[in-house]
Amino acid sequence: MNAILDLRPIVPAAIVAVTGVVVLLAQAFTPKGRSAPSSLLSLVGLGGALVSVWLLGSGRAVGAVLAGALAADGLAIFLQAVILAVAIVTVLLSPGYLRANGLERGEYYALLLFSVVGMMGLVSSLELVSMFVALEIMSVALYGMAGLDRARPESQESALKYFVTGAFASAFFLYGVALVYGVSGSTSLERVSRALGVTSPDGFPLAVLGAAFLLVGFGFKIASVPFHMWAPDVYEGAPTTVTAFMSAGVKAAAFGALLRVFDYGLAGLASHWQPLVAVLAIVTMVLGNLAALAQRNLKRLLAYSSIAHAGYLMAALVASPFLAGEAILFYLVAYAAVNLGAFGVIAALAKDGREPATLADLAGLAERRPALSAALALFLVSLTGIPVTAGFVGKFYLFGAAVASGWVVLALVGVLTSVVSAYYYLRIVVAMYMEEPVGEDRWARVSPSAALALALSAGVTLLFGLWPAPVLRLARLASRSLF
């Protein structure tokens, strides 16, 4: 096959995009009063994409295509699989939640699928402009999803906030791209890397500034302090399944791109950006965890926890590229499973437009929903980083990578702030297990598809906690493709 026309690397994303269009059309052609099988169509499309990613991964390596803009290298394949799995679990969680909130509209699934396309592009871009385009595809779809619940002002506020800060982030990102282009003469990461890899007497001050701008742009997307202010409001206001998807998917996609840009494209400037990232990591871990202590609202609490976890991930980013890659990739898997699960439990309980919002709403849940409570407790234990969960292995790897690269201080801050986090995660467990239930049971029975989604998340959390070696091997292979 002609190398220029070899489009295999974009087949998975194309399948998802086509599915998105089909979902939209199916919605349009469904007679009034009937609902289109949007979730089923989405599942089929996502499943097909996952299979094609699998085939790409197991087949012969494919080089960059579309003038070097996109590639299906190890990193792309690994993270695309993660993103697709996240999307599948989200779709499984969605029908029950949408029904409970009167949001059963086809565009939800279409937006979800388009956003997945953006995420997949983000992790497979080898070039900064296509990376920017992918970032925008992902973000614009997410703005729409956050504001889907038009009847609730919080949802609208969430969408607007996300949009405004997102636009800011995009501007920073573009500015960074421009500066890097100015110095290196290219937006291709390979050429940027080559241009910045040589030693220069003045140390590329403009490129360093560009790197800083790119870091700000990514900082918004991954919600690292001080670019995190939008996260609690958006997480709280958006429909819970959207929050679940955002927290797991965006983090995986953005960190994938971050790894590629910084550990590959800007690797020559590592001595400049590493201290910066280290400081941001420390501030993010400390502030994220301390702010979470004060939260009463579950979704806000998990939002701050997600900020804190961005800090843990950044702590590993300063490690040697090799260790950082595999540690971050594994952690993204663990984190995605756990976060989907935690938000998923809240979403699964939604009934008649209400869902557990505060700790008090979960009081005594273990008496009434033993299995669901056990699952949430497992997710929280994993977020805290206690064995035998994937969260523990993930943190072990993140901090192990930091220590192995000589950043003991990052590991120390990381573990000590984890102790702080134990307090607020435990409060949820306390509410579920150690307090008496109040009033009658107001929450929904968990739908079969949601139960499947939660079982998958819990299974992954336990399995990768007990037997992480296979995933770690894949993560290692994937991170090798960076160099």
Add this chain to the structure above:
Amino acid sequence: MTPPLAQILSPLILLPVAGAVVIALTRREAVLLHKVLGLLVSLATFVLSLRLVSRFSDIAGIQFEERYAWIPAWGISYHVGIDGLSLWLVILTTFLTPLCLLGSWSSIDKRVREFVVFMLLLEAGMIGVFVALDLFLFYVFWEAMLVPMYFLIGIWGHERRIYAAVKFFLYTFAGSVLMLVAFLVLYKASGIRSFDIPALVAAPVDPALQTWLFLACAIAFAIKVPMWPFHTWLPDAHVEAPTAGSVILAGVLLKMGGYGFLRLAIPLFPDAAVKLAPLVGVLAVIGIVYGALVSLVQPDLKKLVAYSSVSHLGFVMLGIAALTTTGVTGAVYQMLNHGISTGALFFLVGMLYDRRHTRQISEFGGLRSAMPWFFAVFLLISLSSIAVPGTNGFVGEFLILIGAWSFSPALVVVASLGVILAAAYVLWMVKRVFYGELSNPKNQGLPDLSAREATVLLPLVVLAIVMGIASPIFTRRIEPAADALVRQVRDATRPAPAAVAPPAKPVPGPGDGR
């Protein structure tokens, strides 16, 4: 390596886990089934663990070893095995768990299924800590065990249970995470790309770094022991925990601190251990006296027993700090004694609480006439707790004091003061609870020991006496390992003549992936 079919340690960990899973899957209402199944599983675990004793040979090395690659990229393996230091602690765990389940038969009446599940998971975690020979594996069990204990205190505890449970969790978690960072630094510094404990012991790191790593681990273990001044979580956790929780906490969990010093902190960081031994010794003795003095003034029975633990474990730490064969043997033996006698005391206090729903000493008095059998057992266990000759406590404290003499006569003298104080607070408590007039009308007609309660207490009483008069059965198996540890530390810290120093041999880690 033990061939797969002859393995005992892995089945010992998996049996309670499997039992817990099965019980978790049964119907919530089948309370009797949960109790019976839990008891049977824990008894089976105990019987299985006895094979360790019968097949144990009195040599210093690791026995019943099993090893499988787990995370090859980091040189992490599932490596378990026991020696004289851990053998009896494993047995203590499997011995106390069925007693706890039997002892809680009627006092735990809500969410019985979860209770049994957590007890069995806890048992598996505790066994795991004592048999792990890989730092990663050790840490996994060490932390994983926190979760069931947290639930045990938080769900089935008394009035301030939530506060106590969270405090317990945060305290121990805070100590543990520092240890984790120490492990990671050690991994990097040792350069052997392995978390295997014996391999790391054979490749000691720079003495200056050792001090930091030792301190990080020592804090984790000192919190668990608990050593003064890290003990403040203990009275809360003990008092608020249900009886079974207190028994396991005092009987087994606290031992992990001392065991951690013996298995990890001292052999891994011998130079630092020798350097900091005086500090450990002084804190231990402060703990002995402080615990005893605070016990003296407790109006609450359970708190009294809890603080007495601080004092007793001070002795254990003194024996460990001494780093002599006799001292270490005594320390391990005293850990077993404390498990037996303080475990029994918590059972007894729990039985009183079941009857009267109070633990205030002033509420009692003259119980001797109402509950003669209860009194007899209580007195005997009290005597064992204050180390009267003929009981188990005497052997342990005696060995420790002898073993520590060469370390520091001054500390031994002060520690002996603790022995006297122990007699004072225990006997005074016995006097106030059991002697005198049965003046409080609520205490009239209190039932004596039931058959079930007697069944729980009998093995403990028998052991307290057997371990007092036939101690060589136990010490014979502890001593070689204690001696090996002491020797290893001595050899590692002796300034070796450079010419004869054996080259640090790289230990073949399982599939070093890079």
